[in-house]
Amino acid sequence: MQGDADEDSSHGSLADRPGPAALRSSPCRAQLKRDPLARVTRAPHQQTLAMTDGSHFAPQGWHTVTPRIVVHDAKQLVEFLKYVFGATGEYRPAAPSEVRIGDSLVTISDAGIRSPMTAFLYVYVNDTDATYQRALDAGARSVEEPADMPYGDRRCLVEDTWGNSWQIATRAGRREVQGIRHDAHG
Numbered sequence: 001m002q003g004d005a006d007e008d009s010s011h012g013s014l015a016d017r018p019g020p021a022a023l024r025s026s027p028c029r030a031q032l033k034r035d036p037l038a039r040v041t042r043a044p045h046q047q048t049l050a051m052t053d054g055s056h057f058a059p060q061g062w063h064t065v066t067p068r069i070v071v072h073d074a075k076q077l078v079e080f081l082k083y084v085f086g087a088t089g090e091y092r093p094a095a096p097s098e099v100r101i102g103d104s105l106v107t108i109s110d111a112g113i114r115s116p117m118t119a120f121l122y123v124y125v126n127d128t129d130a131t132y133q134r135a136l137d138a139g140a141r142s143v144e145e146p147a148d149m150p151y152g153d154r155r156c157l158v159e160d161t162w163g164n165s166w167q168i169a170t171r172a173g174r175r176e177v178q179g180i181r182h183d184a185h186g
Contacts, residue, residue: 061105062105063104063105066105066106066107067106067107067119067121068096068106068107068108068109068117069106069107069108069109069117069118069119069162069164070108070109070110070111070114070115070116070117071108071109071110071111071116071118071162071164072110072111072116072162073110073162074091074097074108074109074110074111075091075093075110077108077160077162077164078090078091078097078099078108079091080138080139080140080160080161081099081101081106081108082099083134083138084131084134084135084138084140084166085101085102085123085125085131086101087099087100087101087106088100091108093110096108096109097109101123102123102124102125104123106119106121116162116163118162118163118164118165119164119165120164120165120167121164121165121166121167122167122169123166123167123168123169124169124170124171125168125169125170126170127170128146128154128155128156128168128169128170129146129154129156131168132145132146132156132158132168135158135160135166135168136158138160139160139161140158140159140160140161140166141158141159142156142157142158143156143157143158143159143165144156144157146168148172149169152171152172152173153169153170153171153172154169154170154172155167155168155169155170156168156169
């Protein structure tokens with residue numbers, strides 16, 4: 001089809017699409033890989049994220065995607081996470097605080113150079129109801145009370161005083177909701 005490499009009927013030419021100018025320029029556009037539907041999928045340097053030679057491109061113990069929350073009074077948010085989720089880590093005023101909740105890392109920074117940026121995070125815990133109550137005791141606002149979901153989670157939602165949303169859940173197992181059996185492990 002003529003124009004296939006440069007156009008997608010729903011978006012016009014690549015040059016007209018929003019995004020970094022470098023992606024719309026000819027030299028870069030020629031290197032982009034396309035899927036069968038002629039949509040850009042990823043650049044060649046993004047093909048393999050895992051290093052096969054044993055080298056690491058992220059700090060030891062970090063995941064490829066690491067949430068970062070920027071707030072006023074980051075020290076208090078770190079204390080909130082320690083109280084509510086049993087998080088570990090300490091507030092660091094000169095660098096992002098590295099806080100671990102279970103096996104996950106969340107970084108917390110004071111607003112200043114960056115404007116506050118909130119998050120919406122789904123956190124698995126041992127006891128949804130007890131964690132929900134600790135969050136409320138620590139000043140969070142209830143958005144959804146704990147309830148059993150048809151897919152097997154018991155979950156709730158709170159918003160902390162910084163505006164972050166924390167969906168708190170425990171994987172409960174198999175349930176039958178409205179005559180449909182759901183397996184919480186699959």
